[in-house]
Amino acid sequence: MNAPSQEPPITAERQRAIVAELRTVLPPHCLLSSEEDTRPYECDGLTAFRQLPLAVALPENEEQVVAVLKACRKLQVPIVPRGAGTGLSGGAMPVAEGIVLSTAKMSRIVAIDAHARTATVQPGVRNLAISEAAASHQLYYAPDPSSQIACTIGGNIAENAGGVHCLKYGLTLHNVLRVRMVTADGDVVELGSTAPDAAGLDLLAVFIGSEGMLGVVTEATVKLTPKPSLARVVMASFDDVVRGADAVADVISAGMIPAGLEMMDRTSARMVEPFVCAGYDTDAAAILLCESDGLPEEVEEEISRMRAVLERSGATAIAVSRDEAERMRFWSGRKNAFPAAGRISPDYYCMDGTIPRRKLAEVLTGIEALAQQYQLRCANVFHAGDGNLHPLILFDANQPGEFERAEKFGEAILSLCVAAGGTITGEHGVGVEKLDSMCEQFTVEEIAAFIAVKRAFDPAQQLNPNKAIPTLDRCAQYGKRKVDGGRFRFAQYARHYG
Structure with a gap:
């Protein structure tokens, strides 16, 4: 896995123009532009990759989200949507010459309907806060990622988050009925329905887990589950x-x-x-x-x-x-x-891959062998019921070469998951972390289809660009490196774009 390329520094004149435009659509307290204020937004939970944003927009309502997106479209500014920043794949890392659009201020629980067993919430509502609000009705929100005390429903939707109870009660996808979102053009669209079915294509399933590349969530209606006795x-x-x-x-x-x-x-x-x-x-x-x-x-x-x-x-x-x-x-x-x-290692690198349950023993044995190969410790803690692995690679970034070795170890684990019939992610997403591993799992035709879906929602490629879906050129280069080493499973990348 390679660090994302850095574009040339933005000119001061361009920055001033963008900030000035955003000031016309946001109150002063909803816009951050100084380096001191924007520095906390330079990364998400994957702290190895950082990029200082040009500015951070913190809209308080849907109208302001629409206005920010329209302003960015007018000036051709990339936008990175962000929830609480607890993600672990770099999905909320800013891009050069772009802004971060944080939904943290949109934190209102709109309604709890105990009879329908639903909660309608804004995207900045914390995962755990939904259950707290529904507790008096003996209801709760089932998806419970480990970061549930801090992570927000908007981010959960972007990553299709799970948790320790997802085996029985499902992922975010299975617990969200309706999403109200704003497209890159500033259009408000509703996906799904509180009714048993919705007319048209099932775009809700496409949107959930799309890592902020297709639109910005402004409201969601989620299922509530009765608390067990x-x-x-x-x-x-x-x-x-x-x-x-x-x-x-x-x-x-x-x-x-x-x-x-x-x-x-x-x-x-x-x-x-x-x-x-x-x-x-x-x-x-x-x-x-x-x-x-x-x-x-x-x-x-x-x-x-x-x-x-x-x-x-x-x-x-x-x-x-x-x-x-x-x-x-x-x-x-x-x-x-x-x-x-952190008690036993200065640094750790958390991986996320999913495999068939019957392959658990085989893959865990393989991870143990890789730990010996890369001379790094690895702690395995994971959702065994649905085969979602979370190996924690322990390393010391102060030791020359250890982070690079940890990256290669992680890439090898994901290759192992693919070889076992699994996938390179379960709930952490692809972000910037797993772009090369996408080339390992998917064919040229499949990646081209992903790109087509992205373009259908965001023709100008302004929402979270260069995340989750690798370019075909990147896959070709990755394929060449793998083929040269005699290890690449999908050599057609190198043949198609060699």
Whole structure:
């Protein structure tokens, strides 16, 4: 993976003209233009890639979003939409000579409809705030990414975020009914519907997960889920990672769909246990967290079945949460794995790939071999139930060459996922991080189709340009490098554009 190319510095005259235009459509407190004010927006959670934005627009309503987009179209200014900036693939990193359009100020919960079980919210509403607002109705918003205390629904829609409960309750895509958005031309469009179906093409499914390339969200209606009467977690220890991975498939094969099914290896458990005191077995090679929720009788039966399957699969120890406090403690370790990495490593690089469940053991073994090859530690903590891996590559950026080695390690993990029949992302998106890996997974024809969809929404290529979809020339160059090394699976890139 190569750092994105940097364009020549913008001229002071051009910057003044753009800022002056934006000042005509935004109140003074909704526009940042000094370096000191815009510096916090130079990157998202992928801090290795940075670009200072020309300005940051912080509209407070849809009318201002429309006005900003029309002003940028008039002056041909690139726009990077941004939520809370918690993304991990560089999707919200600014582009040279462009502005950032942050929806952080649009943070109003418009309506909670307890009878229809929906919430209508602005894009800057935090993920967790939806559940907090619906709690009095015994409802909640099911997708729960680890950053849910900070991440916003607009960003969740852009990345199709998931979380530990996505196995049973689905990703953002499965929990959003309607999106109101503004196109690059400044047109307001509604996708989806609160009715059982919407007329026309299913563009809502195209828009969710499009990483800010097709439009800017100004409002969304999401599904609310009834809170289960009871939830309990089974925590199982395994003395072998392969046995732990095989147990995941065994649970699903037994006809159960747990509310959550997560796995952590020994490195992950040891880095997080001192941080949260969750009660993890730090001697175990792998830990599985399996949650059951529903009516008390249903939970009791499913927990019993889970225990039986896990015991047959070779679990060396099994614990079941006794109350809600202990259940939350079991999950706290999994949810805090990323920040806990800072306890044992100066830096970490979080990958995101998805594979078929039956290939978990094979891919985890492959990651272990790659860790030896690149001489870097790797902590595996992931959504085992749906095969969404999040290897944390631990490194020290102060050591010459370690970051570059970590990048190559990460690229190799994604190649491993593709070879196993999986994909290069699950919920973190492509951003700038995985542009080369897109060339590894998709054919020239497929990438050309992605480009055509982008052009249909944004002909001038102003919204989040140079993200998520690689150019065919980039794939050709990537193909040549891979072919030269004898390792490239899709050599047709080099033949088509060589």
